Amino acid sequence: MSLPVALDAMGGDHGAPPNVEGAVQAARAGVPVILVGDRVKLHAELGRHAGSAGLPIEVVEATDVIGMDEHASDVRSRTQASINVASRLVKEGRASAVVSMGHSGATMASALLTLGRIKGVERPAILTHLPAKGGFTTLLDAGANADVKATYYAQWARLASVYLKVVEDRDNPTVGLLSIGEEDHKGSALVLEAHGLLRALHGRGVNFHGNVEGRDIFRNTTDIVVTDGFTGNVVLKLAEGEAKVLFGWVKEALQSSLKSKLGGLLVRGALRGLAERMDPSTYGASLLIGVRGLAFIGHGSADARAVKNALLRAARAHEANLIPRLEAAFTEQQASS
């Protein structure tokens, strides 16, 4: 049986219920899970799911939890916090990955402090997927680093290229550098510097396409888009917010007259598939890439479906040997340069 995924079962806006429900769904799909948190609460929650007793789900006690409005820096001192207990299970080889829908900053800090960085990576980044023409675009950094150096972009491009190859089976994925014009000389001073570094990596682990613009993210011009964590976070939240408002407007339009209401009934099914495609819970959680271990961060508002998808994704990354492959790629690069 494969190694279980450690879930910070107390994390997120809704606490244990969606976490436990998602874990039950993942376990039914064949992924073993360790629920980390208040043992009594978690067993009570598990008891509400018929047949969960026979599933590959363990409970590991954690007496503390870092709330959504507390400080990420609390991670250092609160060793019994659920996220810290979960990260240590990975460190000790008892779990394949840590997944949390809780405090993002705390999850990043805990993963980084407990698991360390991959050699050659200055700062881990949040790697996420955005729906796009023909599939999805992989974006990083989606918010871990508001202030960056040019060297980060190059490291992130390498990490994401290995990730897509190993986990998503993409052959030689293309990398775009987010800028404000396609031409090589367009961008901020920092982006121009990053452009030079990425250009130099072309053909050496990175298939560099050049600059891309905001409109290219949904067009899927490149498989990967690298940017700083400030811009990436704005992009992610804008994309989600815009989709929500636009679908709201479509709904309103379909209610605007008797004729459109009638038509709305007929197109409802077709539009539902579309709304699902735009739903962040489809991807479950984002990967904190660059950490020496698998750590996934989800939305605080995650539902059971998002939790399940995050656990499945974590198990898949582990089975694909993502971390050893990332380490190997950086070692080779070091050796050849």
Added chain:
Amino acid sequence: MSLPVALDAMGGDHGAPPNVEGAVQAARAGVPVILVGDRVKLHAELGRHAGSAGLPIEVVEATDVIGMDEHASDVRSRTQASINVASRLVKEGRASAVVSMGHSGATMASALLTLGRIKGVERPAILTHLPAKGGFTTLLDAGANADVKATYYAQWARLASVYLKVVEDRDNPTVGLLSIGEEDHKGSALVLEAHGLLRALHGRGVNFHGNVEGRDIFRNTTDIVVTDGFTGNVVLKLAEGEAKVLFGWVKEALQSSLKSKLGGLLVRGALRGLAERMDPSTYGASLLIGVRGLAFIGHGSADARAVKNALLRAARAHEANLIPRLEAAFTEQQASS
């Protein structure tokens, strides 16, 4: 009769035709226009519009034009370029504003070199509107300054506040600082510094709401969103690109079955209004705010409707005395501080 608007009639991806057609439409709506460019071509193009001879449209010769793929810096030496001739008409008091759908960088450079800056403004910004819940959100800088200082944000917040008050009749418009969390301490080092300056301006010409996130732009959480020109340009292009892809998906969904096709026919009218709301040509062009004179920059792909709307907007800003009001606001601020 009011002062005419100078239109760089050769600018844009499609050259004279949409410019002349838009000018004819604006003139019919009561806005006099000066077409700047190749006199023979422009007269020929005007001749294709029945009844245009009686309209308040003048033609002023410019023998040169800066192409979309040329360098913005060419503006300095090519004094006979249409954008330079148009900017000079404003400087000389013969036109109320300059409007161009041509090379954005060249338009900015020409306006800045010819008209100068408003005293107290370090760098002009591109001010644009994005469709949002309940109307639109005003965003700046949409791309003029990829590298910024904290002081720019404060100046742009003041400029945009006066603009919304004077041109759009908004009383005490709210200003949000784009960041990666609502809490005051979230953001890059630069954004934190800007936050402090904006906080200090609260109640002194700026109604500062605090930080906003990417999702707030479409929610219309604040009337104005200030950000650096790199992030702002990414936001603008992402927002347009996403809307295009999403509407494409809605169209596909409506073609996916006989049932949805039938429904699609019934909802077509209702959705058309929505597509129009998302169409950038609704707003016509963006204002280069901070320049000592009215200068508007549009999409290279602008159609006649966008040109017409840009000319109407320019005339409205002039009638509202925008430039003197902006200058006065900065003088008062200087005197009171």
